[in-house]
Amino acid sequence: MEGKDSASHRQESRKNEHLKARKSAKKQKSNKKGNASKRVITNREPKVTKSASQRYWDDLKADIAGELEKHSILLAVVLVVSLMLSTLYFAVESTDPFKDLPPITxxxxxxxxxxxxxxxxxxxxxxxxxxxxxxxxxxxxxxxxxxxxxxxxxxxxxxxxxxxxxxxxxxxxxxxxxxxxxxxxxxxxxxxxxxxxxxxxxxxxxxxxxxxxxxxxxxxxxxxxxxxxxxxxxxxxxxxxxxxxxxxxxxxxxxxxxxxxxxxxxxxxxxxx
Structure with missing residues (x-):
């Protein structure tokens, strides 16, 4: 009986040691993941929160740029139309057969x-x-x-x-x-x-x-x-x-x-x- 109890005790002891080794390996693996995650986080750029005044000036600059673009397009359209009208005017002037005729009585x-x-x-x-x-x-x-x-x-x-x-x-x-x-x-x-x-x-x-x-x-x-x-x-x-x-x-x-x-x-x- 004593031999059986001794063998059983040794077997239980090995089992416990095996379990402790597995837990230790898992813990080490978990620590590595945590460290890697921490390294990734530390590599990220810090998030900058803009103040209300900064947001205001950014929005204003964007609005001004948009208005300038609109006005530049409008100015281009006006210039093109003016050029077309002036061309048409001079074409009519140059081809008018009744230009500079004597007065009608x-x-x-x-x-x-x-x-x-x-x-x-x-x-x-x-x-x-x-x-x-x-x-x-x-x-x-x-x-x-x-x-x-x-x-x-x-x-x-x-x-x-x-x-x-x-x-x-x-x-x-x-x-x-x-x-x-x-x-x-x-x-x-x-x-x-x-x-x-x-x-x-x-x-x-x-x-x-x-x-x-x-x-x-x-x-x-x-x-x-x-x-x-x-x-x-x-x-x-x-x-x-x-x-x-x-x-x-x-x-x-x-x-x-x-x-x-x-x-x-x-x-x-x-x-x-």
């Missing part, structure tokens, strides 16, 4: 029909002080002061990309015409250039030295430099260029005469204020 208003259907009205401003004889002749033919004139006459020629012509009050085909002044007049002003659509002119026919066909007029539908210094431009379309364009788009025969009857049904004169 009188207005003539024509009403047109096409095969009896109303086309609309056109108002011409006349340069009475620059081209006095041509202007006077045109007004007299419009008002029928001498008993004849434009009322009832037709557009006899349409030149594509060029001009429309009318005012042959005797033959109706461009071969006739009649002056209200009774005789040809010389030395009328040829200074106005045909720089675009809408110029009203009268065929000069050598500045009227050898012909009295001074009732035939034309209205340009495009720039016609070949007319400069040759024919008398004495006015321009103030209103109703859309009517002139309708006439320009009419179908024409081989001789450029319109296939439909385009007629001046009424002509009135007004002084320009």
């Amino acid at each position: 009188d207005v003539i208003r024509f009403k047109f029909t096409q095969n009896g259907k109303d086309l609309g009205a056109v108002e011409f401003g006349l340069f009475g002080s620059t081209c006095p004889l041509t202007t006077k002749n045109f007004i007299m033919l419009s008002t029928h002061e001498k008993g004849f004139g434009y009322k009832g006459s037709r557009i006899h020629m349409i030149l594509p990309m060029h001009a429309i012509m009318g005012g042959d009050i005797t033959e109706g085909d461009g071969s006739g015409g009649k002056s209200a002044l009774g005789q040809p007049f010389e030395k009328e002003n040829l200074s106005v250039r045909h720089t675009g659509p809408g110029f009203l002119g009268m065929l000069s026919l050598e500045n009227n030295r050898k012909s009295n066909k001074t009732s035939i007029f034309y209205v340009t539908t495009h720039e016609v430099p070949s007319y400069d210094k040759v024919n008398v431009a004495f006015g321009y379309v103030m209103d109703g260029m859309d009517v002139i364009n309708k006439i320009q788009q009419s179908k024409v025969a081989d001789d450029m005469s319109p296939k439909e009857n385009i007629t001046i049904t009424k002509a009135t004169h007004m002084l320009y204020n």
